Amino acid sequence: MSSQTPLTILKIGGSVITDRKDEKPRIRGKGLARIAREIREGWDPGKFRLIMIHGAGSFGHPIVRRTGIDLGVRNESQRIAMGETQRLQSELSTHVVRHLLRFGVPAFLCQPSASAVMEAGSLVSLNTEALEGLVRIGAVPVLNGVPAYDRVQGCSILSGDQIAGFLYRRLGGTRILHGTDVKGIYTADPSRDHRARFLATVDLGGSSGLPTGVTGSSVTDVTGGMRKKLEEMRTAGARGRIFDATTRGNVRRALLGEAVGTGVECG
Numbered sequence: 001m002s003s004q005t006p007l008t009i010l011k012i013g014g015s016v017i018t019d020r021k022d023e024k025p026r027i028r029g030k031g032l033a034r035i036a037r038e039i040r041e042g043w044d045p046g047k048f049r050l051i052m053i054h055g056a057g058s059f060g061h062p063i064v065r066r067t068g069i070d071l072g073v074r075n076e077s078q079r080i081a082m083g084e085t086q087r088l089q090s091e092l093s094t095h096v097v098r099h100l101l102r103f104g105v106p107a108f109l110c111q112p113s114a115s116a117v118m119e120a121g122s123l124v125s126l127n128t129e130a131l132e133g134l135v136r137i138g139a140v141p142v143l144n145g146v147p148a149y150d151r152v153q154g155c156s157i158l159s160g161d162q163i164a165g166f167l168y169r170r171l172g173g174t175r176i177l178h179g180t181d182v183k184g185i186y187t188a189d190p191s192r193d194h195r196a197r198f199l200a201t202v203d204l205g206g207s208s209g210l211p212t213g214v215t216g217s218s219v220t221d222v223t224g225g226m227r228k229k230l231e232e233m234r235t236a237g238a239r240g241r242i243f244d245a246t247t248r249g250n251v252r253r254a255l256l257g258e259a260v261g262t263g264v265e266c267g
């Protein structure tokens, strides 16, 4: 597979594969199996290379909020919490990869915090040579949101949304497909404002900034919700789509290039 083949970065939110309303780690097994099947149906290895990223949902946000490790580690109990948060992400990722392999997607788990370096919450370096090699041989690297080493504060949270933007820029991505738990971008958070209007397209280019009504998440969240997703896309100059991956068929349709959810352009 040539490095000229278009590269799709598919990020599936923790809100899709776990029960985020639960403060305890809980997987949505049926949803995960459906998504794995849809990836198999929607991905044509002859047409594009694929990297998959997933979020943490109830495996990550509650423990991080409880222990404060997103703001650094200062004592032994926070170092234990950092290790436990990491262990939970490995557990979740193992489930994701097991489903993908079972449905015939050649998934390969790549634990990002083994090489990620953060600086006050921003991702400044990640070794991508192995990732590039893996996609070249036709594998689908699977990365996830994790606690990571931070030069300034010791530890911070590297979100799946940050990884998506970073890899888009570094590897020359073609599109970022964000599967989440809402239909797309609205004029306000639809879970808080019933007058919120759905936007079929959003242009993040130019100086006008992000649409003002795009905010964080309405459940326990430490990585900035929808606002941070769009900020990361804008920083990366990424185009793509934000769509509802809890609706049957949408992951397959998004991979096939259909206009599900909100189309995102960057000027």
Ligand SMILES: Nc1ncnc2c1ncn2[C@@H]1O[C@H](COP(=O)(O)OP(=O)(O)O)[C@@H](O)[C@H]1O
Pocket: 012, 013, 014, 015, 016, 055, 057, 179, 180, 181, 182, 184, 185, 186, 187, 188, 189, 190, 191, 213, 214, 215, 216, 217, 218, 221, 224, 225, 226, 227
């Ligand atoms: N303007 C908006 N349009 C759509 N969703 C929004 C908006 N503002 C805030 N949100 C919130 O962002 C959430 C999605 O982000 P997040 O909870 O981080 O999901 P994920 O698990 O996919 O990362 C939605 O469930 C919604 O509550």
Ligand SMILES: [Mg+2]
Pocket: 013, 014, 055, 217, 223, 224, 225, 226
């Ligand atoms: Mg999120």
